[in-house]
Amino acid sequence: MLLVESGHRQRELLSEALGRHVHQVTCVDTGAKALDVYDQADVVLLGPDLPDIDGLEVCRAIRATCDIPIIVVTDRDSELDCVLALQAGADDYVVKPYGFRELLARMDAVMRRATPRRQGEHIIEHGPLRIDTLTREVQLHNRMIPMSRKEFDLLRLLAANPDSVISREHIMRQVWNDSWSRRTVDTHVSSIRGKLGEKSWILTVRGVGFRIGRP
Numbered sequence: 767m768l769l770v771e772s773g774h775r776q777r778e779l780l781s782e783a784l785g786r787h788v789h790q791v792t793c794v795d796t797g798a799k800a801l802d803v804y805d806q807a808d809v810v811l812l813g814p815d816l817p818d819i820d821g822l823e824v825c826r827a828i829r830a831t832c833d834i835p836i837i838v839v840t841d842r843d844s845e846l847d848c849v850l851a852l853q854a855g856a857d858d859y860v861v862k863p864y865g866f867r868e869l870l871a872r873m874d875a876v877m878r879r880a881t882p883r884r885q886g887e888h889i890i891e892h893g894p895l896r897i898d899t900l901t902r903e904v905q906l907h908n909r910m911i912p913m914s915r916k917e918f919d920l921l922r923l924l925a926a927n928p929d930s931v932i933s934r935e936h937i938m939r940q941v942w943n944d945s946w947s948r949r950t951v952d953t954h955v956s957s958i959r960g961k962l963g964e965k966s967w968i969l970t971v972r973g974v975g976f977r978i979g980r981p
Contacts, residue, residue, distance in 0.1 A: 768807035769793045770800040770824065771839075772816050780811070783866055797824040798943050804828050805888070805899050809835045809877055814842065814851070819943055822854040827940045829855030831926050835876035839869070890925045893980050895967070897925055906962055916941055917958050920951075924968060924978040933975040 767784065771777040772795050781791045792807065794800050797819030804810055810828065814821030825836055838851040841862040848859045857876040860869055890897040896905040902918050904911040913921065919941045924932055937951055955976060959965045969979040 767791050768800065768804055768810045770797070770810065770816070770821070771795065771813040773813070776813075787870060797821065800824050801827055801940070801943065804834065805832065807834065809837070809873055809880075811873075812836055812838050812856070814838055814840050822850060823939060825851065825854040825856055830936065830940065831923065833880060835873075835880045837869075837872060837876060839864075890922065892925050892928060892978060895925065895962070897922055911961050913958070913961065914954075917954055917961075920954055921958055921968075924976060928978050931971045931974050931977045935975075937975065 767789050769777060769781055769784070769791050771780065771793070774795070777793050777795065781793050784791050792803060794803065795817070797816045800810070800812070800816075801819075801824060812821055812825060814825075816824065821838070821840075825838070828834065828836060835858075836856045837858045837860060838856045839860045839862065840847070840851075842848075843861045851859050857879070858872050860872060888899045890899065894907045897903075897918075898905075899922060902913075902915075904913050904918065904921065920937065923937065923940055934948070934951060942950065955968050955970075959968055966979045969977050971977060
């Protein structure tokens with residue numbers, strides 16, 4: 767379980783309570799940290815008020831790559847805030863103060879609805895290209911291909927959406943957390959192409975972005 771909460775005291779209390787109910791909890795206090803580790807969790811409790819990235823942007827970024835259950839936990843009690851969170855991809859919306867047993871019940875409910883994780887689900891295969899999202903290893907024709915952290919994140923994003931063109935703006939949010947330049951993206955794309963040995967592994971869609979290819 768991943769708990770994303772900027773408030774130290776709230777994060778500490780909720781983590782301890784969840785731990786007493788035999789939940790293994792990973793706690794982070796920023797959106798950037800959440801985007802680094804969310805794929806290792808089975809459910810995300812997301813506080814929308816984060817110091818670096820808006821929580822709903824974090825929600826959208828996670829939802830763009832996987833169907834992990836996301837529950838927004840917040841003190842924003844307006845209908846509009848709830849609607850925006852659900853439209854961003856959240857599975858449920860819990861307003862503070864809430865009963866802890868209610869939160870546990872809601873967690874159980876969204877996890878029952880979620881598609882059960884299958885063994886090997888963390889593997890993305892695209893022809894001879896194999897990406898392990900847990901070990902962060904890339905293999906091509908059974909040969910290990912070294913990747914930097916950002917190169918891996920970019921390649922994983924493209925390979926996880928094989929039928930889609932990924933815009934530069936989405937790449938910006940997902941991989942660089944809005945801190946980027948056109949040159950940075952192009953440099954990383956060029957580096958990945960070089961390591962994979964073929965330019966056609968990543969195709970440029972002029973004026974839009976990139977998509978995964980197949981030599």
